[in-house]
Amino acid sequence: MQINQITNEKLGESVFCTRHESGLEIRVMPKAGYTSAYAVFGVKYGSIDTAIKNENGEFETIPEGTAHFLEHKLFESEDLNAFERFAKTGASANAYTSFEKTAYLFKGSENIGESLEILLDFVQNPYFTQQTVEKEQGIIGQEIRMYQDLPDWQVMFNLLRALYSAHPVRIDIAGTQESIAKIDADLLYRLYKNFYNPANMVLCVVGAIEPQEVFDIVDRCIKKTDVKPVERKFEKESGKPVQSFIEEQLSVAQKQFLLGFKEELDAPLLSLEDEIASEIVLEALCGKSSPLFKRLLDEELIDMGFGSEMFNGFGFSCVMIGGTSADPEKTADIIKSEIRKAQTEGIDPAAFERAKRKFYGRYVMCYNDIDDTANMLMNLYFNDYEPFAELEACKNLTVEKAQERLNILKADNSALSVISPIA
Amino acid sequence: MPQVRMIAEQVRLVSEQTDRFKTGRISVSMALPMDEKMAANSLLIFLLKRSCKEYPDFSLLNGKLDELYGASLSASVSKSGEAQVLTLSLTFLDDRFALTEESIAEQCAKLLASMIFSPNCKNGSFGAENLAAEKRLLIQRIEEELNDKRTYAFNRCISYMCANEAYGKDKYGTIEEIESVKITDVYSAWKNLLSSAIFQITVVGSCNADDVAEIFAKKFEKTERNPVKPETVFYKRGGHFNRYEEKFPVNQGKLVIGFRAGTADSRDNLAAVTVMNDIFGMGTYSKLFMNVREKLSLAYYCWSRLIASKGIVLVEGGIDTDKEKKVSAEILSQLSDLRNGKTDPEVLESSKRSLKERHTFTTPEGICAWYASQVLEDEILTPESLVGEIENVTMEQVCEAAKKLSIDTIFMLSAESEEGEENAD
Numbered sequence: 001m002q003i004n005q006i007t008n009e010k011l012g013e014s015v016f017c018t019r020h021e022s023g024l025e026i027r028v029m030p031k032a033g034y035t036s037a038y039a040v041f042g043v044k045y046g047s048i049d050t051a052i053k054n055e056n057g058e059f060e061t062i063p064e065g066t067a068h069f070l071e072h073k074l075f076e077s078e079d080l081n082a083f084e085r086f087a088k089t090g091a092s093a094n095a096y097t098s099f100e101k102t103a104y105l106f107k108g109s110e111n112i113g114e115s116l117e118i119l120l121d122f123v124q125n126p127y128f129t130q131q132t133v134e135k136e137q138g139i140i141g142q143e144i145r146m147y148q149d150l151p152d153w154q155v156m157f158n159l160l161r162a163l164y165s166a167h168p169v170r171i172d173i174a175g176t177q178e179s180i181a182k183i184d185a186d187l188l189y190r191l192y193k194n195f196y197n198p199a200n201m202v203l204c205v206v207g208a209i210e211p212q213e214v215f216d217i218v219d220r221c222i223k224k225t226d227v228k229p230v231e232r233k234f235e236k237e238s239g240k241p242v243q244s245f246i247e248e249q250l251s252v253a254q255k256q257f258l259l260g261f262k263e264e265l266d267a268p269l270l271s272l273e274d275e276i277a278s279e280i281v282l283e284a285l286c287g288k289s290s291p292l293f294k295r296l297l298d299e300e301l302i303d304m305g306f307g308s309e310m311f312n313g314f315g316f317s318c319v320m321i322g323g324t325s326a327d328p329e330k331t332a333d334i335i336k337s338e339i340r341k342a343q344t345e346g347i348d349p350a351a352f353e354r355a356k357r358k359f360y361g362r363y364v365m366c367y368n369d370i371d372d373t374a375n376m377l378m379n380l381y382f383n384d385y386e387p388f389a390e391l392e393a394c395k396n397l398t399v400e401k402a403q404e405r406l407n408i409l410k411a412d413n414s415a416l417s418v419i420s421p422i423a
Numbered sequence: 424m425p426q427v428r429m430i431a432e433q434v435r436l437v438s439e440q441t442d443r444f445k446t447g448r449i450s451v452s453m454a455l456p457m458d459e460k461m462a463a464n465s466l467l468i469f470l471l472k473r474s475c476k477e478y479p480d481f482s483l484l485n486g487k488l489d490e491l492y493g494a495s496l497s498a499s500v501s502k503s504g505e506a507q508v509l510t511l512s513l514t515f516l517d518d519r520f521a522l523t524e525e526s527i528a529e530q531c532a533k534l535l536a537s538m539i540f541s542p543n544c545k546n547g548s549f550g551a552e553n554l555a556a557e558k559r560l561l562i563q564r565i566e567e568e569l570n571d572k573r574t575y576a577f578n579r580c581i582s583y584m585c586a587n588e589a590y591g592k593d594k595y596g597t598i599e600e601i602e603s604v605k606i607t608d609v610y611s612a613w614k615n616l617l618s619s620a621i622f623q624i625t626v627v628g629s630c631n632a633d634d635v636a637e638i639f640a641k642k643f644e645k646t647e648r649n650p651v652k653p654e655t656v657f658y659k660r661g662g663h664f665n666r667y668e669e670k671f672p673v674n675q676g677k678l679v680i681g682f683r684a685g686t687a688d689s690r691d692n693l694a695a696v697t698v699m700n701d702i703f704g705m706g707t708y709s710k711l712f713m714n715v716r717e718k719l720s721l722a723y724y725c726w727s728r729l730i731a732s733k734g735i736v737l738v739e740g741g742i743d744t745d746k747e748k749k750v751s752a753e754i755l756s757q758l759s760d761l762r763n764g765k766t767d768p769e770v771l772e773s774s775k776r777s778l779k780e781r782h783t784f785t786t787p788e789g790i791c792a793w794y795a796s797q798v799l800e801d802e803i804l805t806p807e808s809l810v811g812e813i814e815n816v817t818m819e820q821v822c823e824a825a826k827k828l829s830i831d832t833i834f835m836l837s838a839e840s841e842e843g844e845e846n847a848d
Contacts, residue, residue, distance in 0.1 A: 010520065011445075033443035036785050083707035087769075090776030093707075109783045110776075138720030145675040146723055146741045151570050207785075251671045253566035288485035297481065303560050324567065354489040361492025361516045368445040369786050422672055 001215060008388040011367060015377065015387040016211035020218055023199030023227035027377045027387065028211040031370065036109040037207030038370040039116055041123050042378045044230065045070075045195035046100040047173040048314060051233045052194050059233050063182040064168070065140075065175015066191050068097040072136050073128050073188060074104070082122040091115040099169055100313045101382060107371065112209050113217060120203075120221040126192045128185040137180055144174050151250050151419045155258045159320065159417035162246040163262045167237055169316040199227045204377040206370040232268070234315050239264035241415040249422045256419040257328035259335055261409045263317040270312050272385055274405060276359070276393045278319060281402040282308040283355035284347055285338065286321055292338045301331045319409060328418045336411050343407050352399045360394050425794060427803050430636050431643035433650035434622040437794045437803060438632035445520060447528050447628025448787040449535055449635060450512040452798040453620040456653040457507050457589040462596030463604045463612040465500050468509040469557045470549050470609060472498035476541040477534075487534070491527055492516040503799055504655030504689060504732040505589040509616070510795065511535060514788065517629055528630035532638050540642040542613065549609050562598050572677050572836055577739055580679035580834035583667045588656055590733050619651045623798040627787040653799065657734040659685045661831030668835045676744035677836040679737055680754060685827025686734040689800065692824060693731060694812035699824035700729040700736055701774045703761055708773045710757040710766075715740060721750050732799075736828060744838045751833065761825040764818060771818055778813050782806035 001021070007014040016028045045067045051059040075082040075095070086093040091108030093115075104123050108115045147153045157172060164170040174180070205214050239262050263270075286292055286308045296302040306323035325331045342348075366372045377387055425439045455464055478484035488494045494515040501508050515531045542549065568575050578593070585591035595601065624639055626632050661683045684696055704711035704727030715725040725740035742750050760766065784790045784806065797803055 012519075031443070033441070034785065036780075036783055038785075087706070087708045087773035087777065090773075090780045092777065092780055107780070107785075109780055135717075135720050139716060139723050142675065142721075142723040142741060142743075145743075146573075148674045149572055251569070251572070251673055253569045254563060256570075287489070289482050289489050291482070293485075294482045297556070300556075300559060303563055324563065354486060357522075358489040358493035360522070361494070361520075364516055364520050365446050365493070365514075371785075 003211070003215070006387050008391065011364065011388065011391070013367060017387070018215060020198065020222060022222045022224055023197070024218065024222055025202045025381055026214060026218055027202065027204045027381060028209070028214045029206045029373060029377065030210060031207050034208045034370065036107060036370060037112045037205060037209045038105065038107045038374045039119055039203065039205040040103050040105040040374045040378055041119050041201065041203050042101050042103040042382070043196055043201045044100065044382055045102050045200070046098050047171060048099050048168040049195070049232065050168040050171070052191065053231055062187070062191065063175065064171045064179040065173070066183060066187070067102050068174045069136065069140060069180060069183050070188055070192060071095045071097045071102045072140060073132065074123055074126060076132055077122065077125060077127045082118065085118045085122070086115060089115045089118065093119075097173055099173065101378070103375070103378065105374075109208070113213060116205070116214065116217050117221055120218065123196070124223055126189065128188050130185050133183065133185050133188065137183075140174055140180055141177055144172070144177060147172070147174065149250070151252045151256050154248060154250060155256050155322065155417050155419045156320070158246045158248055159258045159260045159415060162243045162415035162417055163241045163260050163318055164237060164316065165242045166235055167316050169313070195230055197225060197228045197230065198222060200230045202378055202381045204374045204381070206374040206377070232314055234268045236265070237315070239410070239413040241413065244415050245418075246415065247418045247420060249420050252419055252421050254324045254421070255326065255328055256322070256324050257331065258320050258322035258417045259332045260415050260417070261319045262413045262415070263408060265315065265317055268315045269383060270317050272383070272389055273393045273397070273401065275310055275312055276390060277397055277401045277405040278310040280352070280355045280359050280394070280397060281347060281406045282310065282319060282321070283358060284351040284402070285342055285406070286335070287355060287358070289354060290351060292335065296331060296334065301325050301327060301334070328416060332416050336414070339406070339409050347399060347403055347406060349399055352402055356394065356397060360391070363391050363394055424805065425803060426632060428636065430640040431646070432648040433652075434624070434639070434643055436624045436626065436632065436636050436639070438626040438635070439790055439794070440629065440632060441627070442629040444628055444787050445517050446514050446787055447517055447531070447626070447630045448512065448514045448791045449532055450510060450625045450791050450795045451535060451539060452623045452625070452795045453509045453616055454503060454506040454653060454798050455509070455616070455620050456651060457502070457505050457592055460612055460615065461507050461592065462600035463608040464507055464509060464616070465561060465595040466554065466557050466601065466604055467609050467612045467616065468498045468500060468511065469561060470553055471511060471538050471542055472496060473553060473557065474543040475538045476543055477537055479543045491530060492521070494527070494531055500594050502590065502594045503796065504653070506653035506655070506799055507594060508798060511538060512791070519629075528628065529634060532630070532635045536638050536642050540617070544610065547610050548606055551606055554604075554606055554609060558601055558604070561595060561601055565593065565595055565598055572671065572673060573739065573741065576677035576679050576834055576836040577737060579667070579669065579836070580681045580737060580832055581735075583665065583834055584681040584735070584832035590655070617646050618649050621650055621652060621798060623795060625791050625795045627791045655689075655733060657687055658683050659687065659827075661829040664830060664832070666833040666835070668837055670837045670839045673836075673838045675741045676747065676838050677739065678742055678747055678750055679739045679834045680751060680830065681832040681834070682736040682738070682828045683831055684729065684734045684736050685829065686731070689732045689734075690804070691734075694809060695816050695820040695824045696729060696731065697778065697809070698771070698774055698813055698816045699761070699821045700727055701778055702766060702770055702821060703727045703758065703825070704738055706774055706777050708770050710761060711738065711754065714757055715750060715753055719753065721746055721753070725750070725754070747835055755830075758825065758828065762822055764822050766818065766821070768818065771821065775813055775816070779810045782810050
């Protein structure tokens, strides 16, 4: 295995990267002075994967929520489940599923090597029966219900449903009660075989462990299979939303809103430079030190939770701005006019510099926590970027690039999602 | 090991110096009794966070934080036993990552001190407009507690359970109290804070704690101190058992069961009670996780939480409303097993290993929170020292601690059925 060491001098950190013969990418950042390590074993399979390529090379639809269901089920095995095995090393284990990936992780300060072996082993050894699948339908059913009552979650998914007509980013991560009812053990085995191929996975370890130890453990524990990359389906969507307004009533105290601007993509992925430029320009425009924030606060239209986010991934990209508001429509109009103003008059250079400095600081801060660092290394890998790429992109960002990213936000491509108290 | 020093009367500075992090954190915790001044105190902490004499406007202050590489300022109000704790914290980039020669840490320590000691006041007033704005935001914050039904149900259970104790009050004070706070009340609250609150300044990171101590000590030199230490009442047994229910148009019901832990103070039998609570319903090897969730699939989450500063344990779960009796019966049956020693010895070992792991903090925020939560304790307890005690806990001690748990109150947030009828069990 050829080991590639990537160092960031300013940060004083190095990442050791290698590709195992199985196709598995490994990235390790040893941290001096730490007694704990955090490992994440990720697979490029998330809620947006609602189709797989079959033997005839055609995309075939699968039920919604399978990635998340598999995440729950992999913890089980014929004898000791993964939690019971980690209990013996003392590590805290967990997993999560997002739009684009499933991640299995642990954090431990003792028996780190042993915990790593357990992590690699349980993810590579699926065990499902009809009975255990049915049991999980009950647990996940409760998880779905819990999210249905969370206004922050609902306001976002309603916005995604208003913006996207076909892209599966519009569906809930866990699927629905109906879609998970269609899942059985056979289907899980088939999907497992399709997605859980080392060439579609990455292992990132950060903290109190030597790179060579990680590489040796992987070599011992990874099953040798044919390298088989997984192809994702890219369906181009226009920049136009499905509907410009969506509202739902929930048991809440105040109205909540999220204003979204959809971006039309020619290629499935946005560049890191574009993504960061958007983040920084949004901060300059809507951050706590901006005139817009002050105005909305003075007019009693928002609270301190008001904020913005760049939300993008495979085949989707949009900007989200929102919070709690007594009058979401009026607030959205003010935001849109502020954006128009910055598009015609140009971004305030001082605000841009402040936002850039803030983001530089925040990106460095991400390397504080072994959890954040490992997850960031995984995300960069899944998007084909080298470690520390985001720091460089942030440092090199120009105001012209930020202006260019701001100028693509168009009122015609926007939608407003509102959650209102039950009348 | 942290360094502990007193820099003024009842003003303690706890610091852990380390250069392994990329950030530093300074947190100032200020504890006051839970009395009629709670609403004014709450408004005060948010006014202190809004602006200060040096940066007399919300945008200017936040602009300064952006320039400090996105230093993150937070203000919070919490309860520690029957004390209201106001906290102002700053997390900032370590000096070695600054793009120019400047000390971010020193600027942040000075900023924090000036926010507390030199607020944006003119002639003894925080400004009517600022107060009105913070009143609106605080009332909205309280009303929004309803949005997250899990937290709402948890707090409702405590307010019913401790209705006759100061602990039953909302940490911010009530909406009515907030509405009636006058501009002069906030100024008095500030004066009172400086003279009578118990202070702890917690510093984690590479910054020099001596410098931070000096910055704050100078401010306290000019302040007359008459600190008052809040006391907390511990009821060792639950009183008359009550069940309360509220109905909401939601999908999932929330069950909360409140127990008295049977402890006499926040450190009483702490190691054994911590392990007992962990085995009951914290870890993935716990009785509630293994049975309510894994075996019976009744919930996605069902766990127990120990509040040592008040001597209570709360069990909570998100469940189908019509399964309430089944779930509460299972929770009590698991407690009975725990009391009677029906616990695999391997689970006790798992719990000890896991608790050790969870007391190994890997961020400045984690370390800072651990020490800051001890603002009212006479002695600082290190995580290592608690872990050492935990390692010696026996199964008998776990059973004894479980036997001391006594049920006090059940709160059920029920989902209204669509027809508006009562849900049958």
